[in-house]
Structure formats: C-alpha cells, structure tokens
Amino acid sequence: MMRLIRSEWTKFRSVRRWVIASAAGAVLAIVLSTFFATSGSTNANDGPQYVDQFHFVHQPLTGDGTIVAQVTSQDGSHEWAKAGLMVKESAKSGAPYVALFVTPGHGVRLQSNFGPEVTGTTGTTPRWLRLSRTGTQLTGFESTDGTQWTPLSTVNLAGLPATAEVGLFVTSPAVMSVDREFGSTTLNFEPTLGRAIFDRVSLTTAAGGAIDGEWLAEDVVPPEAAENFGGLEPQLDGVTTVDGDTFTVEGSGDVGGRQWGDDDAVLNSLAGVLLTLIVIIVVSALFITSEFRKGLIRTTFTAAPRRGGPLLAKAAVIAPITFVAGLVAAAGSYAISRPAYAANGYTAPSYPELPLHDPTVLRAVIGSALMLSLVAVLSLSVGAILRRGAATIALLMAVMVAPPILLGALPLDVALWIGHNTPVAGMAIMQTRERWDTAISPWGGLGVLAAYALVALVVAMWRVSRRDA
Numbered sequence: 001m002m003r004l005i006r007s008e009w010t011k012f013r014s015v016r017r018w019v020i021a022s023a024a025g026a027v028l029a030i031v032l033s034t035f036f037a038t039s040g041s042t043n044a045n046d047g048p049q050y051v052d053q054f055h056f057v058h059q060p061l062t063g064d065g066t067i068v069a070q071v072t073s074q075d076g077s078h079e080w081a082k083a084g085l086m087v088k089e090s091a092k093s094g095a096p097y098v099a100l101f102v103t104p105g106h107g108v109r110l111q112s113n114f115g116p117e118v119t120g121t122t123g124t125t126p127r128w129l130r131l132s133r134t135g136t137q138l139t140g141f142e143s144t145d146g147t148q149w150t151p152l153s154t155v156n157l158a159g160l161p162a163t164a165e166v167g168l169f170v171t172s173p174a175v176m177s178v179d180r181e182f183g184s185t186t187l188n189f190e191p192t193l194g195r196a197i198f199d200r201v202s203l204t205t206a207a208g209g210a211i212d213g214e215w216l217a218e219d220v221v222p223p224e225a226a227e228n229f230g231g232l233e234p235q236l237d238g239v240t241t242v243d244g245d246t247f248t249v250e251g252s253g254d255v256g257g258r259q260w261g262d263d264d265a266v267l268n269s270l271a272g273v274l275l276t277l278i279v280i281i282v283v284s285a286l287f288i289t290s291e292f293r294k295g296l297i298r299t300t301f302t303a304a305p306r307r308g309g310p311l312l313a314k315a316a317v318i319a320p321i322t323f324v325a326g327l328v329a330a331a332g333s334y335a336i337s338r339p340a341y342a343a344n345g346y347t348a349p350s351y352p353e354l355p356l357h358d359p360t361v362l363r364a365v366i367g368s369a370l371m372l373s374l375v376a377v378l379s380l381s382v383g384a385i386l387r388r389g390a391a392t393i394a395l396l397m398a399v400m401v402a403p404p405i406l407l408g409a410l411p412l413d414v415a416l417w418i419g420h421n422t423p424v425a426g427m428a429i430m431q432t433r434e435r436w437d438t439a440i441s442p443w444g445g446l447g448v449l450a451a452y453a454l455v456a457l458v459v460a461m462w463r464v465s466r467r468d469a
C-alpha cells in the first residue's frame with residue numbers, strides 16, 4: 001500500500017495546476033473572508049446591550065448585609081426561567097446588578113451586569129440561596145439544606161451606592177417560533193410566565209440584625225427606546241403574594257446579555273472557506289477522472305490488479321493534502337478577518353472576543369479542515385463512480401455548494417431537513433452558536449458527511465473492481 005501511496009503522491013505533485021490550485025484555494029479563502037469582514041456596515045452592538053425584564057420584590061439595604069431564601073419550587077415555564085436573589089443599584093431597567101438564581105434546565109447561576117455567568121450545581125429546586133454584600137463585593141452561595149453552604153463566586157460591582165435595592169426576582173423568557181416561506185422569515189415570540197415559591201426569606205445586616213422593611217413588588221420594564229430597537233420579547237404582568245416569610249412570585253421576560261445578537265461571529269469569519277470547498281471538489285474529482293479520460297487508469301490497474309488499492313491510495317493522498325490546505329484557509333481566515341468584524345461591532349457583550357486557541361474556535365477551525373478532507377474523499381469516490389469530471393463537479397457543486405447559498409430562500413422545514421440529512425450537514429462543524437435555524441450539532445453534522453463519504457468510497461471500490469477501465 002505504501003508503494004501505491006507514493007505513486008499517487010507523485011502523480012498529484014507532478015500536475016502543477018493541482019498543487020497551485022490547492023494552495024491558491026487556501027489563500028483566496030483568506031482574502032474572501034477578509035473582504036466579507038471589511039465590507040460589512042452593520043454595527044452588531046448598536047442599541048441596548050442587555051435584556052432587563054423581570055418581576056422584582058425588593059426593599060432598600062443600606063450598607064453591608066445578606067439576603068437568604070429557600071426556593072422551594074419553580075415552574076418549568078422555560079428551561080432558562082430564573083428565580084433567585086438580586087442586589088441592584090436601583091429598580092430601573094439597565095441598572096447594575098448581581099443575581100443569584102436557579103433555573104429548571106441549567107442549574108444554579110451567578111450573574112452580574114449582563115455579563116457571563118458563573119455556573120453552580122446542576123440541581124433544581126428545592127435550593128437554598130444566599131447573597132452577601134461587603135462594600136462593592138457580592139458573594140453568592142448555594143446549599144441543599146441551609147446549613148452547609150457552597151460559594152459560587154465573588155464579584156465586584158464597582159460604583160454600587162451605599163443604599164441598593166435587594167430582594168427576590170422571577171423571570172421567564174418567551175418561546176420563539178419561526179415562520180419562513182421562500183425567503184421571508186418571521187420570528188414570533190410567545191411570552192411565558194414563570195412562578196416560584198420562596199420560603200424562609202430573611203434580610204439581615206452585616207452584624208446579623210434582622211431588617212424588617214416593607215417589600216415592594218413591581219415589574220422592571222425596559223425603556224421605550226430599548227423596545228423600539230427590536231428584539232425584546234413581550235412581557236406579562238408579574239404577581240406577588242406574601243404569607244409570613246413565604247413569597248409566591250410570578251414574572252416574565254429575561255435578564256442578562258442581549259438576546260438579539262444571534263449571528264455566529266466565528267462562522268462569519270470562516271465564510272471564505274466555501275471558496276476552498278469549490279477548489280477541493282474540482283481538484284479531487286480531476287485527480288481520478290483525468291486518468292479515466294486519458295486512459296491512464298488502465299496502466300494503473302495493470303500495475304495494481306486489485307483495483308481498490310489505487311483508489312484507497314488516492315484517498316490517502318488527497319485527504320491529508322486537503323486537510324493542510326483547509327487548516328491554512330480556516331485558521332488564516334479567522335485570524336485575519338476577526339479583527340475586522342470586531343471593528344464593526346462584533347464584540348462583547350453580544351459577541352465575546354475569542355482567540356484562535358479558544359476550544360470553540362479550534363473546533364470550528366480544525367473541523368473545517370476535516371470537513372474539507374471528507375468532501376475530497378467524497379468527490380474522489382463520486383468521480384470514480386461517474387468517470388466524468390464535468391458530471392462529478394456539477395453533482396458535488398449541487399450537493400455541497402448550492403445549499404448554503406439557497407437554504408435561506410427555502411421554507412424552514414425543508415432547509416432544516418437538508419441541513420440534517422444531506423452531505424451539507426458537515427458544514428455544521430463550523431458553527432459555534434445554536435440558533436433557531438440550526439439543523440444539527442457540529443459533530444453530528446460531520447458524522448453525516450463522513451457516512452456519505454464512506455458509502456461513496458465503498459461503492460466506488462465495488463464499481464471499479466467490476467467495470468472495464
């Protein structure tokens with residue numbers, strides 16, 4: 001087999017246009033990605049940078065102190081419904097805050113100032129929560145019994161005034177549905193109402209003295225300007241009932257980083273890889289079909305009577321060549337185009353700045369190279385089956401290149417089916433953000449493409465062993 005691989009490698013590098021095309025495909029992908037990044041005019045961070053809609057039961061706390069409560073139950077209105085404790089500069093939407101909460105689907109979280117969350121345990125209710133203030137430092141704790149406490153993190157809420165609002169909050173995001181018919185896409189938001197019961201609620205000073213102030217219940221509502229910007233979900237009226245130290249609270253909306261910045265910044269930075277894909281399809285198809293067209297395949301099969309061997313050797317040559325070209329294209333595209341996207345507003349808080357060595361980015365970059373390698377094997381195999389370069393290239397273009405361009409014009413159900421069940425599913429490996437139009441997981445999509453490539457290779461080996469050259 002090594003002799004066959006060396007022979008096929010010699011064939012490949014002896015055709016200079018194939019070598020030049022592979023290198024040029026990687027370079028042009030970087031150029032194209034950079035062009036897309038620099039030609040964009042949309043600032044991704046225009047408008048408000050947060051979602052701040054919830055029902056708040058609060059009272060002022062002057063100086064240091066601690067609020068404790070047991071969230072005894074929480075309705076499963078949404079996997080990201082939130083019920084917990086909050087210290088906020090004021091009850092005004094957009095005011096700085098620290099929130100410690102439990103969710104039905106994602107456990108306990110600590111969040112501050114619409115930024116990243118600190119993850120606690122994965123448990124749900126009942127759950128004890130404690131939020132303590134010391135100056136501008138706020139520390140969140142959780143417990144299963146109210147005795148043994150586990151700290152999550154301490155955050156600094158710079159500029160927090162001496163008197164801040166502290167209390168309980170409940171929120172529940174809207175459920176989104178999508179209507180799309182031949183290019184027209186409509187996002188519909190149906191509000192949900194979260195409900196949680198808080199027991200043994202206590203608010204104490206730093207010295208441990210109880211604070212028996214009056215609780216005020218109100219909905220925190222975004223300003224009109226934020227609503228007009230778009231993307232904020234409808235909000236239902238919240239309700240609070242109190243029985244001693246037990247609070248039943250209902251709320252709607254969400255609190256956290258803004259929700260309408262759903263572009264995939266990493267995927268956008270890799271847009272030029274589509275050009276490398278086109279080059280790989282052409283080169284891989286010609287790597288086998290040119291021998292059939294010129295009749296040189298007879299010489300190959302004469303030297304290797306077991307015809308499957310040369311085909312496997314060609315796959316063993318084209319796959320790593322493609323991987324290297326794809327890795328250069330993807331890594332170069334991201335490294336060069338990402339700063340241009342950042343200049344256009346694709347930055348925190350909506351789009352965190354992820355370096356090339358970030359695990360998510362590495363998965364997308366290396367995965368892009370793997371995807372291109374599988375496309376090369378698929379193209380080679382289809383070429384061995386059809387034996388005609390033009391037919392092979394046309395078929396692979398229709399299967400791998402046309403769908404990413406046309407899917408946005410198709411009904412959503414059709415687009416999702418294509419993205420899940422055809423070879424184009426392999427491009428999901430480049431995605432780093434799950435959206436409403438996500439058809440399949442990254443590794444699941446690559447697995448679908450690998451299955452197509454393997455089946456095509458097996459069929460090609462069967463065909464070449466049973467047909468005259």
